Amino acid sequence: MEKSEGQAPDGARRSFFAWLIMASAGLIGISLAVPLGGYVISPALKRREKSWVDAGPVGDLPVGEPAQRDVVMTLADGYREIAAVKGVWALRRETNDVTVYSPICTHLGCGFRWDGDEKKFKCPCHGSMFDTEGKVVGGPAPRPLDRLPVKIENGRLMVQYQEFKSGVKAQEEI
């Protein structure tokens, strides 16, 4: 029986209204929460685009002695594009056998240097030391130096610049 409209519904009808109100609010809430959540986390889901960058002619690299080479990259910084210069370490063993190390210490992300006298890479921050193979020979570094993908094209050294999480034992790209 239809209640007179002057009275508030009670009992089952009242709970039915309550349910409908909650359902409307819930529907709006979910339809907003999902896109807005995705919207905010969106940049975290993006992978860094990998591209080969030129690290100069192979022929100029000394054999057996690491040398720092600057690579210039265009990085997408959100809506901006910025040019970034990174000085990677290149070690030429033979004519066409080159290993390239990321210039970032695996301990806590400082930039390490080559000590020509001791033939070691040394990190100035906490004293981590690595040999020419990248192996840890001293200090707190948890893993060897990170190697970067390398190829040689028309006599030029091409590198794929990557960054790895520092301070952990396993190599984990970021």
Place this chain on the structure above:
Amino acid sequence: MASKLYAWLDSRLKLKPVKDTLLDEPIPGGASWIYVFGSATLFLFALQAITGMFLAVYYAPTPDHAYDSVRYIETQVLFGAFVRGLHHWGASAMVVVIGLHMLQVFLYGAYKPPREAMWIVGVLLLLLTMGFAFTGYLLPWDQNAYWATQVGINMAGGVPFVGTFLVKVMRGGEMLGALTLSRFFAVHVLFLPATIAVLVALHMFILRRVGPAGPWSGGLDRRGKRPESSPAPPRPEGQPSPPSGERRARRSEPFYPRQVFMDAVVMLGVFAVVAVLALTVAFPLADKANPSDHSFIPVPEWYFLFYYQFLKYMEGPILGPIATWVIPGGFIALLLALPFLDPSKDRAPSSRRTVLGLGALFLVGVFALVGLSLHDLQEMKRTDPAVASGKALYDQFGCIGCHRVHAAGGSVGPDLSYVGDHRDRDWLIKHFRDPQSTSPGSIMPKFPLDERQLTDLTAYMLSLKKGA
């Protein structure tokens, strides 16, 4: 779980009286679909606030980055176009719903004593909403934003004595630029929200102190029937209706659950409409703002079209200022003063014919102007956006150095005035990709065009036809 939590909180915070106050407010005459517009406005305001906060996550308010950051939201961010669409269409929906809300209050005479203060605060809220519309429009920093804001600011220049100063204050100096964008952004996201939050609270506080107006007494109720227990006797024309009160006391129901239910359904409906518009109707950016391109003709948002059209008829040293500030100022003053100009407590439409007639006349005028404006816009030769951006590329790459279009340009390359008549789309695309492939030996350089630029430039070339 929820009820346990509620009981726990209630035993400490004593929520029962609060709940009763919030939910058991009496709705005179009973719940009705006609009372939903205020809640719908509040809902849209919340939606604008939320989507606005999220837009601010990526937006950068500087001339160098504003446009790129909005384009980034639009093209790169997950659900970015949807969130921006919600904010854009939410603004439009807000104008519609506020219009309906004001119309309902006007028809029901709900601005009359003792609710004058609620009406005045409502008018201030309308002005703040317009402030949001005006300041928000500049933020994407595209051609439309820049030139529409330029026009809007210049209108303030017509105000006597202080006009020039006012324009400088709004721009933050001599020119529309970095300082303008910063202050519009600050006003849009900080000053206006803070102010409107206080006024919304005040609006609702007054509502709760005075109570909703409910149906007018004496007239027909919303189902077109005379109240049964107190059949209104036939009244001679023009005689005031019996004082309100009896019907209100007789039929009133609490805000919860039926009115809350109606409000919730309408909110869901409004949200669905805005979401569908955001998903289906793209709202693309125009080209990035170019302060030196004086040929750009901005068209305002639809809700300002009536005024835009009105301004077209009001030109000259006398009519101009009348249209740009005398009439708007007078109209706002009229709105604010309405409760005092029409102070009788009688709310029945039958005894308010003059006021309602004037209101109807205003609405007819507004809709007539919107109609005329839409008609004019249709008449205007519409430029395909691809052609426009193709032309921009033509200028950007300096094609004019070698080619000639209608007597402007160099004579090294072929004249392109009517190139659309003798070259087809495929040939042009192939030619732009690699000029040697179609014209061996040509000195035309290979330009680094991406796919979209290729199609745009081709669209521009194809538009160059005899009789076009």
